Amino acid sequence: MVAWRLLFAVPLLLIVTAVMFALAKVSPFDPVRQYLGDRASLTSSEVVEQIRRNWGLDRPVLEQYLTWLGNLLRGELGDSRSLHRPVAEIIGERLGWTLLMVGLALVLMLVAGLVVGTLAAWRENSWLDRAISGGALANEAAPVFWFALIVISVFAVRLGWFPAGGLTDPAATSITPGDVAHHLVLPCLVLAVSQSSWLVLFARESVLGVLREDFVVGARARGLRERTVLVRHALRSALLPYITLIGVRMPELVTGAILVETVFSWPGVASVSVEAALAVDFPLLAAVTLLGTLAVLLGNLVADVCHVLADPRTVADA
Structure with missing residues (x-):
């Protein structure tokens, strides 16, 4: 029973993560604008696009998902954009x-x-x-x-x-x-x-x-x-x-x-x-x-x- 449950968890987690990426794609909120805050109106469009490229947001959502999934399998959760620290470190502390x-x-x-x-x-x-x-x-x-x-x-x-x-x-x-x-x-x-x-x-x-x-x-x-x-x-x-x-x-x-x-x-x-x-x-x-x-x-x-x-x-x- 445990083996079957663990086997069932793999496709379920893939579905959850895929839906999560799809929702992020259709979200009306711009993570770059949210990151800049009050500075967004003062920041040039070139800088905004550069940040978007650095984060990989200019790539297709499928490519972003596969990249994130590959990093996850290697134990790399990335860095928090709001706390400016590794995600794994934040989760480990809390x-x-x-x-x-x-x-x-x-x-x-x-x-x-x-x-x-x-x-x-x-x-x-x-x-x-x-x-x-x-x-x-x-x-x-x-x-x-x-x-x-x-x-x-x-x-x-x-x-x-x-x-x-x-x-x-x-x-x-x-x-x-x-x-x-x-x-x-x-x-x-x-x-x-x-x-x-x-x-x-x-x-x-x-x-x-x-x-x-x-x-x-x-x-x-x-x-x-x-x-x-x-x-x-x-x-x-x-x-x-x-x-x-x-x-x-x-x-x-x-x-x-x-x-x-x-x-x-x-x-x-x-x-x-x-x-x-x-x-x-x-x-x-x-x-x-x-x-x-x-x-x-x-x-x-x-x-x-x-x-x-x-x-x-x-x-x-x-």
Whole structure:
């Protein structure tokens, strides 16, 4: 299964990169004009065309794509036109901070989603169930950036418990684990909560379905305690479809990370994609887009592998 998924990833990545180049070609924004900024009106057309030739923008789009693809296979991502640094260096500096925030948020949302969804199923049709289900639906409808601004207003501005953004305090001369952890609380919490609604609702429906199965009814008939029935019987069987949902939600997790990093000024890879888009910095934007696609593919692969490990019958059925 892993081999087939990896083989399928190759043409998919080629399609994504080809579409990315096609969109850049038809884009109304001129990267040279965007690069020059206020100097564009003062720069002669000869200089503009020289920059265009230096960047290879005067060549056909197919030739540009093949050149970029060849450089990619050699590990060369080019230089950022807006940050004036190698793209690989920018990604290398920021990737670890994104993985830290997204990894912690992913663990938090999975555990919290499963626990809260199970509580709602356990108390079906009670006030707790209605509160959890209604809160999850309202949370799903709320934009991530709006929720982040509310959290900043309450916990950073009014209460002053946590900083409003950044990696460390402005006066800090070094990066310490305690300072990073203090700044990580709000963005990690916002990302986890904003992406956990469907996990809560799905866990609730999955546990409710298992609770109606014959083996659960039989366990109750044998006099087992309700907590034992829920944890050892129902919850274990409900985990299989819950694991599958993790891979499906990966695209929204990537999108949420972009918004959260931007609002909280977290120095990760996701936030730099916004900077690259605003500056029409195609080398950096192309690399970040490719990295986001790889993250989605890897998330789906990991979810499928976990599903097979939890239920080996999946491979036999396939």
